[in-house]
Amino acid sequence: MAKKRQTTLTDIAARVGVAPMTVSRVINHNGYVSDGTREKVLEAVKDLNYRPNGVARNLKRQRTETVGLVLGDISNPYSAEIASAVRDSLTIRGYNLFICISEHSAREDISAFESLADHNVDGIIVATRANKEGNERLARIADSDLPIVVVGRDFHHDQVDYISADNLSGGFEATQHLIDLRHKRIGFIGAAYEDRHTLKRLEGYLRALDAHDIEVDPRLITGRKESAWDVPGYSTESIGYEGMKRFLSLPNRPTAVFARNDFTAVGAMTAVKEAGLSIPQDVAIVGFDDTALALHTIPPLTTVRQPMRLQGQLAAEMLLRRIDDDSSTREERILDCELIIRESTVVKN
Amino acid sequence: MAKKRQTTLTDIAARVGVAPMTVSRVINHNGYVSDGTREKVLEAVKDLNYRPNGVARNLKRQRTETVGLVLGDISNPYSAEIASAVRDSLTIRGYNLFICISEHSAREDISAFESLADHNVDGIIVATRANKEGNERLARIADSDLPIVVVGRDFHHDQVDYISADNLSGGFEATQHLIDLRHKRIGFIGAAYEDRHTLKRLEGYLRALDAHDIEVDPRLITGRKESAWDVPGYSTESIGYEGMKRFLSLPNRPTAVFARNDFTAVGAMTAVKEAGLSIPQDVAIVGFDDTALALHTIPPLTTVRQPMRLQGQLAAEMLLRRIDDDSSTREERILDCELIIRESTVVKN
């Protein structure tokens, strides 16, 4: 019941018979301490299994050497790569990373921001999808001068840096590629038409159609049936599978499909094959992200590669710069995507 | 340069002309405060964009209402499900979750433990793979009475609860299934023979072979070529693909393969199909985890389902119990797995 009190620096000091400050100096390797004293202190530290209280230290030092990262969905290669790259960059600089996941809920988004801000992290990287309530709260936190960088999320604030892959032109290129292959009826799976302003990939698709005077058929845009109240989530295999099924049952089915991401594309492929149709002859498919999976689908998936690690790395660097110098002006970086053409759109010769 | 000082509770108190304690009472909704005072305080809070300093609060309260979760690899559905379930259970109880990723390095494992312990989290859930240095450090942290629960990781300590899926019998059943189908040459992809003591799935495979007097052929066990110095990582599509390629080039190739997880199985399937062989007629394949992917492979993948969310949920509950009552005795729970038979091993009739 009664939690055993943790050993404190003062306990060590008392045991060794020195001032707490001397112990602090030993722990932090600074200031002058004689070898004899140092040894005695270290011995006591070991004996009592002492562990510095980071909370107290942080309170005194007014910084935590910790950065928060808010992800919408952990089961997403994009999130994973971002997190891994952010972590690597931070580790080099001696920062810790705490990750919070919001499960694509505005409420959880906010609670993640709050809990990180409350723990006095030195900065926050936000890589969740934009939503109104979340943006408002984020703006308030940014107002209070906590360094923030957003990744791939629509958000504008004077003191918040922004980094993203160019999803718009990625979506454009993917669709353009299908148009170049003479497809006229091209479907989009993974979002609803209403998402066109927040989902750049869909917007890119629409713009490509428009650029070639292909009329948009709303039946060729499909995603989750129910629109969640707050934030659209990640699109999955099932969504791809079901979306494709709907397309195949149309009187005039699409001959090509642009899926919002590779998982959705894989689901769509399953549906096509189940219907006894072939890829790409009957239906050509393009994914997005170039995940590890894309090489291992049958046939290998044409997809748009976005620089994930680079986004994470740059986000970390931008944040650290802002932590070091909070007077820096807003920076915005949009990174190029690359269309990777494989056999789900073009027959190998 | 000079970071603007955060507004503190004392600033609010000074502005309103009350004692800091009164502001504290307003913020925390406890104690007696008159409506008039409360309103004035809340107004000042809003005006000054005040945000309570969690570090100071934690120091005083001696608890953080935060739990740490250490994951080996974020890009792993297992990790993702665990994290999501843990988070859900904690959120209900008002706890925050901070996730650290160790990238399967013992050093990073340790640094995650330390950084969480230093931040005075109220407990830690560890779901990384076991390693010697990490275990030692974990034991020291457990010695200092910080509540800890390990998930799917070999670790024994009087005050540390343990939860895992029954990977041993899962591996056994998967292999048994292949043996029942009259396979004699059964390969394992995803780990090296040396891992047999730490990797229960491999051990289950070996025991099943042994139970049916099938001799173990070391060439039929393959994983990453170089054995990392510290912790074996997650097994991927590429490992499955390359492992299967090696198998197929053997003079006496296996007729069935048990892959350490679904991703590895998918890679193996690609290699089989590339070689012009069919599944399951030429090579039967079993995966592990029953990820979303398994339904969408061609043919659908036979795999072992482990209760991921349940593990996360129970881990959270065990930890909270231990946080509430640190005198509780060690608890160990091993959850059943379930073999899901699909068409990668059995032809649909």
Add this chain to the structure above:
DNA sequence: TGGTATTAAGTTAACGTTAACTTAGATTTA
């Protein structure tokens, strides 16, 4: 009407650490 409860505060000290300053002996330098 006196005495107990209730309400609305204020006061003090402490959580564990460390920045900044002070002390004082030992060593070096001019």
Add this chain to the structure above:
DNA sequence: TAAATCTAAGTTAACGTTAACTTAATACCA
């Protein structure tokens, strides 16, 4: 040899908050 510097400490106060206690006015009840 006196002054300056270096080394090895100790002392004080503060980081921002809140638990525990105190004070004092008002309300309530027999």
